[in-house]
Amino acid sequence: MEFNVKKLASDAGVFFSRAMQFTEEKLGQAEKTELDAHFENLLARADCTKNWTEKILRQTEVLLQPNPSARVEEFLYEKLDRKVPSRVTNGELLAQYMTEAANDFGPGTPYGKTLIKVGETQRRLGAAEREFIRSASISFLTPLRNFLEGDWRTISKERRILQNRRLDLDACKARLKKAKAAEAKAAAVPDFQETRPRNYVLSASASALWSDEVEKAEHELRLTQTEFDRQAEVTRLLLEGISSTHVNHLRCLHEFVESQTNYYAQCYQFMLDLQKQLGRFSGTFVGNAESASPAAATSSPAVAAATLPAVPTIPVVPTIVGVPNTVAEGVLNPKEVKPPASGTRRARVLYDYEAADSTELALLADEMITVYSLPGMDPDWLIGERGNQKGKVPVTYLELLS
Structure with missing residues (x-):
């Protein structure tokens, strides 16, 4: 103490x-x-x-x-x-x-x-x-x-x-x-x-x-x-x-x-895959008759049209994300088009890409291809050529070279 x-x-x-x-x-x-x-x-x-x-x-x-x-x-x-x-x-x-x-x-x-x-x-x-x-x-x-x-x-x-x-x-x-x-x-x-x-x-x-x-x-x-x-x-x-x-x-x-x-790379790839999958769903964005308003259904032109014989109509094909309008309508086949006299460029592939259908071109990372655009094409897509192979390719997978 x-x-x-x-x-x-x-x-x-x-x-x-x-x-x-x-x-x-x-x-x-x-x-x-x-x-x-x-x-x-x-x-x-x-x-x-x-x-x-x-x-x-x-x-x-x-x-x-x-x-x-x-x-x-x-x-x-x-x-x-x-x-x-x-x-x-x-x-x-x-x-x-x-x-x-x-x-x-x-x-x-x-x-x-x-x-x-x-x-x-x-x-x-x-x-x-x-x-x-x-x-x-x-x-x-x-x-x-x-x-x-x-x-x-x-x-x-x-x-x-x-x-x-x-x-x-x-x-x-x-x-x-x-x-x-x-x-x-x-x-x-x-x-x-x-x-x-x-x-x-x-x-x-x-x-x-x-x-x-x-x-x-x-x-x-x-x-x-x-x-x-x-x-x-x-x-x-x-x-x-x-x-x-x-x-x-x-x-x-x-x-x-x-x-x-x-x-972020995983998120980007997941969203690209989702966008491609949604683009393959046929008729997803097609309107139907059920969406018409009741007022339009009861209008006099509509009543008159209902009394006429049924006439086949051409279905409206929506613009699918990532696919050109002309291609979606079946008018253009990328494998049958010819490259323009000027406007082609070389591009390096950034990622592997699996073709969704016969109109697209499968890609391998780091390979070099020739690309060009056609009138009416979606700006997010280009026509790509590799030798005698040809098809649509997404712009986001490419590095365009000067």
């Missing part, structure tokens, strides 16, 4: 000394030991790294999970060291609704069939989003959190210790300065009181006492200086490690970009 009381009294004295030194420095009444410029630059760089890492981390979390309540829930689960429950993505939920709606409307109807196809794509998009979130969390968010919760906490702790060592050092310097001033004053008193022996003895004793105080203060200063230098070296090494942190975060950033690139 006696040891604890002494330690408590000692800690209270140290705290009071640091508080006095800090207050006097703020009031401009005490000198402060300044760190060198290199050390100050390291401190500023570390603070900058910490601040921007926090901002990037928070905004990346918003990007991956826009729902604030979901982010709070995931944060609580992580703090409690519990597994975060699996959450259905928006794409997967939309896919579920579309599938259920198709079953109610009839999976064999054009609308129901289209709902099923779009729902399957939305489910694939949701699964790709889930994988992207998982990959980004592991490769990017986790290293940023580890820095803030690990390395930065260590740096902050050592910086606080260094600050305390600096306050102790400056307090020792102030005590030594006061002791030397008192010693000099006590040593000067006998010169003016040589006719008073008793005062001379008292002054000599005071001078010896202040000499002991000076020696004690010098000894404390040497110890405090050693502790400060040691702590400054430890803190400097930790601050210089910020460069390694930047290298690690740079590698993680590359991995994040790669994950995001793969995710």
Whole structure:
């Protein structure tokens, strides 16, 4: 118990000394030991790294999970060291609704069939989003959190210790300065009181006492200086490690970009496949008589037409996405057309492409083909030639060369 009381009294004295030194420095009444410029630059760089890492981390979390309540829930689960429950993505939920709606409307109807196809794509998009979130969390968010919760906490702790060592050092310097001033004053008193022996003895004793105080203060200063230098070296090494942190975060950033690139490439490919599948559905966009308004059905021309004999009509074929109008009407066969005298270009194929029918040309990535356009063609398509093979090719799969 006696040891604890002494330690408590000692800690209270140290705290009071640091508080006095800090207050006097703020009031401009005490000198402060300044760190060198290199050390100050390291401190500023570390603070900058910490601040921007926090901002990037928070905004990346918003990007991956826009729902604030979901982010709070995931944060609580992580703090409690519990597994975060699996959450259905928006794409997967939309896919579920579309599938259920198709079953109610009839999976064999054009609308129901289209709902099923779009729902399957939305489910694939949701699964790709889930994988992207998982990959980004592991490769990017986790290293940023580890820095803030690990390395930065260590740096902050050592910086606080260094600050305390600096306050102790400056307090020792102030005590030594006061002791030397008192010693000099006590040593000067006998010169003016040589006719008073008793005062001379008292002054000599005071001078010896202040000499002991000076020696004690010098000894404390040497110890405090050693502790400060040691702590400054430890803190400097930790601050210089910020460069390694930047290298690690740079590698993680590359991995994040790669994950995001793969995710968007998958989404793009899924949507291209969906568009091609919807283009093969015959009659999906053809209007029917049921869509006519009741007013038009009861108009006099309509009544008159109803009394006439039925006359066969030419069905209206809609423009299917990605297919030229002339081709859709059966007027033009790409294999029978001839290239124009001018306007042909070379193109490099970016991705593999599987021909949907005999009018299209299958493609292989990185191959070179000749392409040109024909009057009336959809701008998203071109005629492609490879040797004696010819067919329509999508522009988005090509890199047109000059």
